[in-house]
Amino acid sequence: MxxxxxxxxxxxxxxxxxxxxxxxxxxxxxxxxxxxxxxxxxxxxxxxxxxxxxxxxxxxxxxxxxxxxxxxxxxxxxxxxxxxxxxxxxxxxxxxxxxxxxxxxxxxxxxxxxxxxxxxxxxxxxxxxxxxxxxxxxxxxxxxxxxxxxxxxxxPAAVALHGVRQSALRPGDDCVIFGMGAIGLLLVMMARHHGAGRIIAVDVDPRRLQLAREVGASDTVDASLGDAVQQVRELTGGVGVPVAFEAVGRPETLKGALGVLSKGGEAVLLGLMPEASIDTFDLVNRELRITSSVGxxxxxxxxxxxxxxxxxxxxxxxxxxxxxxxxxxxxxxxxxxxxxxxxxxxxxxxxxxx
Structure with missing residues (x-):
């Protein structure tokens, strides 16, 4: 064969x-x-x-x-x-x-x-x-x-569903998803099915952001046009969101996922990256949490x-x-x-x- x-x-x-x-x-x-x-x-x-x-x-x-x-x-x-x-x-x-x-x-x-x-x-x-x-x-x-x-x-849909269930996302909660590849788009779908409130999709490709809107994203942020964290903060009145998903696997998107969180928020990692640096002062000062999800x-x-x-x-x-x-x-x-x-x-x- x-x-x-x-x-x-x-x-x-x-x-x-x-x-x-x-x-x-x-x-x-x-x-x-x-x-x-x-x-x-x-x-x-x-x-x-x-x-x-x-x-x-x-x-x-x-x-x-x-x-x-x-x-x-x-x-x-x-x-x-x-x-x-x-x-x-x-x-x-x-x-x-x-x-x-x-x-x-x-x-x-x-x-x-x-x-x-x-x-x-x-x-x-x-x-x-x-x-x-x-x-x-x-x-x-x-x-x-x-x-x-x-x-x-x-x-991949199972990966996304498990990721949402690993998170602290509750019905009505807003969230941000970094990366509109396959997993990111499926996270949009699963978050919408879970009853999330506002779902903000972040990517650098307008075509992927358009598809994100079609499958359930409330808002989109084109990170190629400027600081994604600042754009999300503007969309949320400066407060941020309680949950962010990282589905890219890059240090800069991990930084972004932490940056868009409101105090006490949680970043859920699904992307694969060998290592990244974290501002632990900010992590502790805002009582943020990092959760990971595998399979x-x-x-x-x-x-x-x-x-x-x-x-x-x-x-x-x-x-x-x-x-x-x-x-x-x-x-x-x-x-x-x-x-x-x-x-x-x-x-x-x-x-x-x-």
Whole structure:
């Protein structure tokens, strides 16, 4: 079968690989769509960040090169003999977090913090292939009304939903979201669904800010036109907001997220950055809080029903669909160019149902 494998930074290769036999507890999925995530872009541009290159991951037993991609869905075409609850032909979305099931965090239900935490497509072979093999516990059967294209965006939508739930945001609260990439736009949707009051979207791209308005932002701030913190302060009468989300992964947007907070406010970090400096005097003096959010836990069935009902239209962030053969040039490189792409879906099976 065809698969896109990561060998190193700027070194993705479309290869023909063998279909491996299933192990106990595994299923084989014919992949309909696989989204290109910001984490995939980190690995493509300057990895390895998370991909194991020296020692295998403890749960996947995999080491680079690996099949990249963790935002995927498809059809179950084979199950191991011990798998129950799934049938051949089931349409499923993949919740791609590995979990050991026995560490303290897994026993408490916080499996996104598993001591051996990892993701299919980063720490083990993923979904940018004609077929993918995953543990059966990762598969969630899709509601009948949910299309594959919608399901392909369930994983980043889960990131956004978990981020909102990690926050102190209450119905009626105003908030600011920095970065209108895929996660930022989904945060707008989830904050609106959560009942947020005024949602202020911050970015430097007018096209993304327009889309933010269309999916639920009350106000937008174009940071290319001046100090974003000052603009937000003007919009809020100098008070700021109780909650800000950082979905870019840059020190300057972290500074901005803290800067727009009212006293006692909270900045929620979803973006990935190696390090940043913080004005701790200001942090303490205004009694600010910093919260972080990684992955998701225990929300996929609810999220899929939410999407199926139309309450959240996550497919709105999809801007391009490309074949597996064109994924490098028309997917990864297009995203790297900072052009018009927001969410690119790779379609390994050209006949996959939309």
């Amino acid at each position: 065809k698969a896109l494998k990561w060998h190193g930074a700027r070194d993705l290769r479309l290869e023909i690989i063998a279909r491996r036999p299933l192990k106990a507890g595994e299923i084989r999925i014919e992949v309909a769509y696989c989204g290109i995530c910001g984490s995939d872009m980190h690995e493509y541009l300057h990895g390895p960040d998370s991909i194991p290159v020296k020692a295998p991951h403890p749960l996947s037993n995999s080491v680079a090169p690996i099949v990249i991609g963790h935002e995927f869905c498809g059809t179950v075409v084979e199950t191991a003999a011990d798998v129950t609850g799934l049938q051949l032909g089931d349409r499923v979305a993949v919740e791609p977090e590995y979990r050991c099931g026995h560490c303290t965090y897994c026993r408490e239900g916080r499996y996104n913090l598993c001591e051996s935490m990892g993701f299919v497509g980063l720490m083990g072979d993923g979904g940018m292939a004609e077929e993918a093999v995953v543990p059966a516990y990762m598969a969630h059967v899709l509601p009948r009304s949910l299309s594959f294209r919608q399901a392909a965006v369930a994983e 998701y836990r225990g929300l996929y069935p609810e999220l899929l029903e939410l999407m199926a009902s139309g309450a959240v239209d996550a497919e709105r962030i999809v801007t391009h669909t490309v074949s597996l053969e064109a994924a490098i040039q028309n997917g990864f490189e297009r995203l790297a160019s900072a052009g018009d792409a927001i969410k690119v879906l790779v379609q390994p099976q050209q006949e996959a149902c939309a």
